[in-house]
Amino acid sequence: MQKKWWHDKVAYQIYPKSFMDTNGDGIGDLRGVISKLDYLKWLGIDVIWLSPVYQSPFVDQGYDISDYYKISEVFGTMEDFDELLAETKKRNMYLVMDLVINHCSDQHQWFQNALADPYGEYADYFYFRKGKNGGPPNNLRSNFGGSAWEPVPGTDLYYLHLFAKEQPDLNWTNPTVVQELYTMVNWWLEKGISGFRIDAIINIKKDTNFPDYPADGEDGLASAAQMLRSVNGVGTYLEDLKHQTFEKYDAFTVGEVFDMKPDELAEFIGENGHFSTMFDFSQHVLTYGKHGWYDAEPVTVEQWKKAVFQAHREADPIGFYSTIIENHDEPRGCSTYLPEYAQNSLGAKLLGTVSILRRGLPFLYQGQEIGMTNCQRNSIEEYDDISTRDQYSLALSQGLSPEDALARCARYSRDNARTPMQWNGGSNAGFTTATPWLAPNPNYPQLNLDVQMEDPDSVLHYYQKLVALRKSPDYCKTFVYGSFQPVFEKEKDVIAYLRQDEKQCILVAANLRKDAVSLELPSETAQVLLSNLPASDSGKIICLQSCQAVVLKLK
Template sequence: MNKTWWKEGVVYQIYPRSFKDSNGDGIGDIRGVIEKLDYLKELGINIVWLNPVYKSPNDDNGYDISDYRDIMNEFGNMTDFEELLNEMHKRDIKLVMDLVVNHSSDEHKWFIESRQSKDNPYRDYYIWRKGKDGNAPNNWGSFFSGSVWQYDEKTDEYFLHLFSKKQPDLNWENEKVREEVYNLMKFWFDKGIDGFRMDVINLISKVPGLPDGEKGEGQLYGNGFPLTANGPRVHEYLQEMNKEVLSKYDIMTVGETPGVTPETAALYVGEDRNELNMVFQFEHMDVGTGTTKWDIRPWKLTDFKAIMSKWQEELNGKGWNSLYLNNHDQPRPVSRFGNDKEYRVESAKMLGTMLHMMQGTPYVYQGEELGMTNVSFGMEDYKDLEIINAYNELVKGGFMNEQRFMEGVHLRGRDNARTPMQWNDCANAGFTTGTPWIRVNPNYVDINVEKALKDKNSVFYYYQKLIKLRKENPIIVYGDYEEILRDSESIFSYVRTLGSEKLLVILNFYEPEVEFILPENIKYSSKELLISNYAVDEQEEIKNIKLKPYEARVYRLK
């Protein structure tokens, strides 16, 4: 397996709108990020993934781009961006940008031209179709509710948008579109950025003919996902992108790829495939999901462990894993997988241990290192298009009980991750001197950076230690993975092996105390405790341990 900087790094994800506001307008910005670079350096971060800061009308929080070569006014300007890049590099922090090229904004000059006439040179930059029997060209449903088709009166045709109607899909079959994308990538690489996180990149190739999707009982729309994800030409496009752009720079790439399995992921990330370095898969994030993400179902630890272990084992030696439990689209892990009340600190540390001790590149989402939690807003305080559209379609449409829907939003909604970063216990958590664009989580008085930095037992210092251990121990990065005690519904435990070295990771996933019994086939002559979230007697025998609520321990065995 090749050794590279992006395998050995730890990524910190910044959602700039909610990170730090420098000018009091209530919206985080680039200068706010610059102010906090020393904080990231102290944590030990050496790669930052910055969510989109490009020009955008902000229909979907910057994922609808109207100019790929300019900065959104709310965030600053190109001079600010260049200063940010320079200040990061001074601190040995690499910068990974978001690449959003499955779709653009409907306010991008390409689309403005495209909708002018059927013979406009930009017409074929997007996917236009005639209606069928007085209806949309097919029955696909959008990720953001409603149809994927928007009728445009001017030319009496429909354009395709897998997401919002203000996010028309680009037509990757058009060679000129691909050239435009490769040129804009070179523009940013030539500025000195260090990589791209590629938004829904496995959706860029649609099945020819765009046939109807299957329709389940009670579904308004057909399921177009199998006809858009991992499409027939996606690998051809990514190999072309690699040849034309990626191979010419020492950079990191991670593709967001909903609907992949370890087998299909290996096609994107195989070291001999010349496509991407790693992908984000969603299987573990879908645990406990019913017919929609708002339909919450019970799940068992064995289900979750099986998914995590499958990705560790089946991608080992074939490709590289991204390790994450939350991001700007996913709720806070301590609220979803831990206990964000009585055992918030312990369970946040336990979940961090689980992730950072696995093979792959770990991603820390802003505030995760503090143990920030979900919020329980009423509908009037949510800003996310996905939540608002789903409420209108499911609750107002009579398909889902409001209380059940809100329980789903409080557990799974994207705005859980988008409340402002909690810097201190002053007004608005020190995020802004103005009115924040979205409400601050009321618990900022107790959970904030200032408080965490004064408490040697805080989640922050625990994450700092996890990151330091990773830098100092190649086994954490490159070691093989083997799960033990697979049938336990309380304990998640695994062994990492590199040469003659072994690490033993022991995690109690729940509140009740539980007995850990070391399998007899794991032999050792000495042990060293590397990290734990409770005080532990280092002389304690590990063959039989009574684990406290959400306890985590990592031992080096010899």
């Protein structure tokens, strides 16, 4: 594998709206990010992924962009952004932006121009189509519920939106649109950012005949995924995007890719793939039910283990995945992948150990390093997420009580990860002096960064040691380029693997049973590199207590 500058890095996602508010308006801002750079450096972070800070009406929390060249005033100014970029560089850190180019906001000037002249030049920046039989052009369902088509006022036309109706899809068959997007991408790269996380990118390829698909719900509609799986050729778009933009700047790119065809992985993340890497969502898809997530069952340890191991079998011969246990679109990992009896500090340390030492580029999400958890709300009005409201309504329509529907939201809503960062036990978790845009998790007086900073046995200090171990000169090469080999697979609720190269072999093992388990090692232990409970550094038998994770260098 050709070595790249980003291979040995550790990344951290910041959701700016919930990270740190410095101007007292209840919303996080860029100056708040600047104020925490030294903390992130202490934690061992190299790459910061900044969720969207562009101008937006925030129908979908910034993923509806109305001007790609402006910073939203709720986050600050372009001068603030430039200062943030300069300060990251001073600390030898890298800043990665979110790139949202499947769709824009209906407030973007392009779409406003299209509405003003639905048969003119700008209408072709989007998918404006005539209706059929008195209804939409076809039966595609939006990812947020309802038809993916919205009427164009005063006409018999509809426009396509695979997400919210305020997020019209951009027409990638129009070379003018594509060139506009390339110019914008290069503008940001010229500014000095190090790359992009690329949002919902596989959606850019459509069947522009827009046929009907077999209905997969009682609403008579078909999921957009059916169309994505039926079309070919998205790689042509992605290769041109890479050559016209990213490649020129040696930029790091990580794709958010769902519904990829099984044989396309090498095209996406191989030696000359479309992207540097892409997120491993194999465990996240376990949180899907038949109709979204409201009807999903809890994830078991064995399901999680099998998903992780299968992801490595598929990806490791080809390239690098980016490994995560949570992000802004997912519930908190501690509340999702751990049994109830393991949803504590030991479990949080275990989850981090298994995730960060896998083969691939580790991404932490803000608050993960202190073990932040899901948040129970009292009513749907306390949520500020379009997807959660859709799933709540769907649950009610299927006969669930309001209490049961809320319980499903507490398990899988995206807002679980969007509650304010818990900095301290003071007012609003130290996030803001005002009323926060989203109420903090009520557990913040006990679970916060200040408390954990003072406790050497905390989740926070464990994460700092974990990141330092992965990056240490003695072990970095093994953790970055070494093989990943699952072991003890038949041991129920035990997840273990070897990281190995020509110089050394390291065992990562975690026990999620209620009771202890003894494992016979392939060779004697030479050294305990890290453990969340006391562990022996000799012999071929190791006894793991419930919720224990160990990292052992073997002889």
